[in-house]
Every structure is written in structure tokens, then in C-alpha cells.
Amino acid sequence: MANIISDETIEYVGILAKLELSGEEREQAKSDMGRMLDYIDKLGELDTTGVEPMSHVFPVQNVFREDVVTNGDEREALLANAPEQKDGMFVVPKTFA
């Protein structure tokens, strides 16, 4: 395997991905990601000098609309899905110590 994923890398990716992996999951993730990257490295065989990255297949521009409200008050329906709510607001864990 050409790509060896270090403990530091998997730790860093876990922070970016907001995922907490158990010891066993970490080892699996390291080996899976290494194998995937080995496979993706195949793209390096192609010379893409001068090729513009294509994020969208059609030449789309920003789509604008007038800044007017068209939807109604859906507060109750939206809050109903929250794991915790209070006084019309989402409850989150304390963010400042």
C-alpha cells in the first residue's frame, strides 16, 4: 500500500469530519482510506496540464431572485424535529465555559 495513513492524519480528519472513531474503527478507517487513495492516485496517470477544473457540466451563472419572503411561518413544524427546544428556540449544549 503506497498511502500509509498516520494516526495524526486520521485524528485530523476526524476533527474535520466531526467523527469520533473507536480504536477498531480507527484502524479500519486508516486502512480503508489508504486503499482508496492508492486507487485515486490512478488519476495521476493522466496529464491534465491546462485543463480547467469542471465543477459544473453546464455554464451556469449565479441564479438571483428578488429578496422577498415567499414562505410562511413554519416555526412550529421546524422546531418539532429538534432533539431539544425551549421557548421557540433550539437548545444547544453550553458553548462558553
Added chain:
Amino acid sequence: MTITDMTALQLAEAIRSGQTTAVEAAEAMLASIEAKEKKYNCYVTVDAQGALAQAKDVQARIEAGELTGALAGVPVAIKDNMCTAGLLTTCSSRILHNFVPAYTAEAVLNLQKAGAVILGKTNMDEFAMGSTTETSAYGVTRNPWNAEHVPGGSSGGSAAAVAAGECSCALGSDTGGSIRQPASYCGTVGMKPTYGTVSRYGLIAYGSSLDQIGPLARDVADCAALLTVIASHDEKDSTSIAREDTDFTAALRDDVKGMRIGIPNDYFGDGLDGEVKDAVLAAAKALEKKGAIVEHFDLSLVEYAIPAYYTIAAAEASSNLERFDGIKYGYRTKEYAGLHNMYKKSRSEGFGAEVKRRIMLGSFVLSSGYYDAYYLKALRVKALIKQAFDDAFAKYDVILGPVAPTTAPRLGESLADPIKMYLGDIYTIAVNLAGLPAISLPCGRDRKGLPIGLQLIGDCFQEKKLIQAAYTYEQARGAFPTPAEEVA
């Protein structure tokens, strides 16, 4: 003919002419679901009460002359990654186990406006990440042709429900083959439209630049009718395209005289099962007999589509799935220490292994230091792949090939080796990268009796050529059996 045996268009006609009603149609489908669900598990949620209420309302409006569309009264199933107001929408994930949307996806709304009756929400691979429907948090779906085999994925529930007669037709979504491949494994017709043809508003995003909603149906005519209903320009989806002519049923013509069909040599190399190859080439011969000009050619770059796709799809998924954080909806972990720990634990407990794998990969390829080498490189390769298709469509109206290298694998054989599973997407995935339309329809069965799919790929906005070629082939092929006729 019983209601569950009819095509959607036949059923709508029977309702229109008063031979049956929308309520009887819904009741018949619900009875079929009741009888078969234990075995196949096509649905995550069946909304029996809601379906009957919709059917009563639709029937009254048909009788009042308000609903005259081609699909009025037809019972349909919706893949569980499309939001339905008031009806549980899980994406087959634990993290959305209790999510009840406040609004309905535009494509589903279009169906409802046309008088279709929503029976429920179909099973899928979690967040549409998979090729077998085995990554669902709500159990596997079984293939109605052989319950020991997978239905394909990720729209496996929708494809199996159509095949099993648990709905008249269904909606799926296709990010890398997720409509076409299960359609192929289940002996149904499935279509991925040109990117932007069907609104993605209310479709829970996986890879936004690749995702497209499309129909799963019993035959090409139903597929065209369904696409005609769901295609629309929608301001709520900034990538939605205002198309001029979306009456796709006008293309249901038995005629391919002079149509130029190209067969990519690169789609018939190593890894393709011999029986699949023979059936697909026999379908090409049938079209040639009908007057099409069939040629073999080299498409090129085929082996680069999968690595480019998994880089781009994982990158987009890692960004799209950040919203599942245990705050506004879905699962929140029970015990945690502070905000960040709550995010991490909720996500780690709520997502399954395949979803985590792709989020991790996506986070990595987008991270500073690797962004250019992986993500931008994949976008450059995508441009080359699009160019290869542009060159092909300068010579051909339609590209013809297999949908998948094999017929449906047995349950439990695919997930152990992710890369091997990803390789099964080789013939479908480039279509999404290039934004093209493609259709899958049955062209035979293997020795075990499992269906084989034929794929036709068109240039952007050329759905009508695909439908015309598919319809012509279907006429030449003759009726394709249903599993109910074939499987005891």
C-alpha cells in the same frame, strides 16, 4: 388483469374509464404490500391511512373532471431521501430516524399535483451511498426475482417495489447509477435524466453536482409518462434548467431507422460477465435489425471515471452531511461533554460505516495540502471525461452498453470489499460526471433467472432519442415477465 399486474398507464386508463377507482387501486397495492413486505422489505414507511385519504380525494377530483393527467389515481412509491411533509423521511439512516419534514420535495409535489397517490417511502442504501441497499439502517431489501440476492442500490427499495407489484411506479435518485443499476437487477425500467431536468429541491443531498431524481417503472411508456410529470423548472433549485419540451411521451415511437448507435469497446472488456455481454450485444443486433446504424468505438478514459467520481462524491458528501449535527433535527446522543463532543458523538452513533468512510475520505481530499492534488485533479479529469462523451456524441445519437458487469449478487457478498463494490459502477458512473441522461431496461435473464439490463446513454437534453430507442427495442423484445409470473 388485476390492478397489481397493470402498468401505471393501463391503471390510470382503467380509473379514467370507470372500470376501477383510485381508492380500489390504492387498496389493491396496500394489500399487495401487506402480503409481500415481510419477505422483501421494500419500504421503510408505508402510509396506508394517508394513501387511502389521498386516493379518495383524487378519485373525487377525477370524477369532477379536475384531474385528467396520464397518471391520475396511480399509486406510487417514493425513495426515502425525498422530503414528504408530515411523513417520516429517514434516508435509511439512524441519524434521521425521527425526521418529519415540514415541506415536500418538488418532484413529489409534481406527482401529487398530477393525481398520483403516495403509498410510502422506499428503502435505500444509507444516504444513497451503496450499490446493494444493504447499508440501510432499516434492514436489507430482497430481490423479488430471488430473495437471496440484493435488489441493487441505492434505489433498491423503489426498484424492488416496482418489480414485486408493491406500487405501480416509483421515484429514485441517481448519483452514480443508483436508479439504473437496481432497475437492471430487478428487471424494471429506470431513467436518470439530464442534470437539472428534475428539481433537487427537497432531495436530501449526497453529491449535489451529480444527484438527479428519476423514474422507475414497468415499461418505457410508464417511464416516459413519469418523467414528463416530474420534470420542471424550479427556482428553488439553482441548478434547475428551464427546458422547452418536456413531453417525453411524444418520443414513444417504434422507429430507429438511421439512428446512429455507438458501442464502446471499453465497456466490453475484462470483468464483464459473459451472459450479460451476450444479452446486451443481442439487444444491439435487434436495434440494428430495426434500421439503426450500429458501430463499435473507443470511448476512452473509462477506468478513470470511478476514482474521479469517488473523490468528487465523497468531497460533496462530507460538506452536505455536515448539517447532521444533532441540533435542528434527527438523532442526538444521550451523554456528552460540551458542544463539540455532542456533534461528534451524535454523528458517530447516527451514521453507518459506509457513510463515515465517505465523509472521512471527502474531508481528507478537501483538506488544505490535498485539495489540489485530489479534488481539483478529479474535477480536471471530469472535464476530460465530458470531452470524451462530446466527441462520441458528435458521431452517435446513442451509446449502448451494459448497466452493470454482472446480474444481482447474493446478499452479504458485496460490502466486505468497498473498492470491489465501487468497481461495479464502472458503466454507470461517467454518465453522472458528464450530466448525461441514460436509461436502463431489461434485455434478458441469466442462467439463474436474474434480469440483465441494457443501458442507453444520450447526449445532454436528448432524453427523447433514448426513449425512442428504448421503446423500439422493447417492442422488438416483447413482453418481459414479472417475478410473480416466474418465481413460485
